[in-house]
Amino acid sequence: MSEEETNDDAANEEAVSEETPEEAPVEETPEVEVDVELEVTEEVQDDGSVEVEAVQTETVSEDGEVVEETVIVEEAVVEDGEVVEEETFVAETTVDPEASATEGASEIPGADLEPISVEPVAELSIEERARLEAEELERADAEAENGEEDEDVPPPPPAPAKIAKDARYIATGKRKRSVARVIILAGDGTIKVNEREIEEYFPRARHRTIVNSPLVATGYDSNLEIRIRVHGGGISGQAGAVRHGIARALTEVDPELRAELKRRGFLTRDARAKERRKAGLKKARKKPQFSKR
DSSP, X not given: OOHHHHHHHHHXXXXXXHHSOOOOOOOOOOOEEEEEEEEEEEEEOTTSOEEEEEEEEEEEEETTEEEEEEEEEEEEEEETTEEEEEEEEEEEEEEOHHHHHHXXXXXXXXXXXXXXXXXXXXXXXXXXXXXXXXXXXXXXXXHHHHHHXXXXXXXXXXXXXXXXXXXXXXXXXXXXXXXXXXXXXXXXXXXXXXTEEHHHHOOSHHHHHHHHHHHXXXXXXXXXXXXXXXXXXXXXXXXXXXXXXXXXXXXXXXGGGHHHHHHHTTTSXXXXXXXXXXXXXXXXXXXXXXXXX
């Protein structure tokens, strides 16, 4: 063979090598194996039916390591060669925690966010804390003073109306079985009940407070003379009747007092009374002691 022929063969080999592309490296796929085991059990029931239970276990392994294991259970009831009832369900599925962790790591929301850096709080000295507390106290006192100024102050009661010397105002008050007839005249604040002083007729301070409450609420406790005739009931009922009569008489003296007296409940006739006794009972509702024989 001549030198020219050998050179032509070498050139042809180089051209063929240039035309054929290089093969890409093949990725190695993991070897996956699936093992299936089937276990069938039969049990005869009392009624003659046969209960068949089939347990199928599927094991998936990659490179010799178990990745997933699934247990499928199928139950059936057979009567006279026919399937009466059949049920299939997955009893248990086991997944390799390392494989699931690597798959779900990229799915965690906010995994790519940078953590927020929290600056440490500087501790205040004793003098700075005392100064801040003093400022808060001053601010609270200023707000309290402003709030007190803004609060609605109740208006003072109106000045008592002047009563003519010959004027007489008469009203009747009632409470339980008591009836009081009240006469109001111009005077210096004396109150007489059945021609006796109020301290003598109502020795208890509680009853005197009840009688004077309409006068104190309206400011007429020192410029009127009140004469009262009361009868019926007890001492507590008479005190309530006198208060009711004085309140009614004050509305005759000054009609503008009606709203205040009504708001306090002085013009309302208290209808509460002792309940009557019923036949067969000891009192209104008290029953006699039960006797079996």
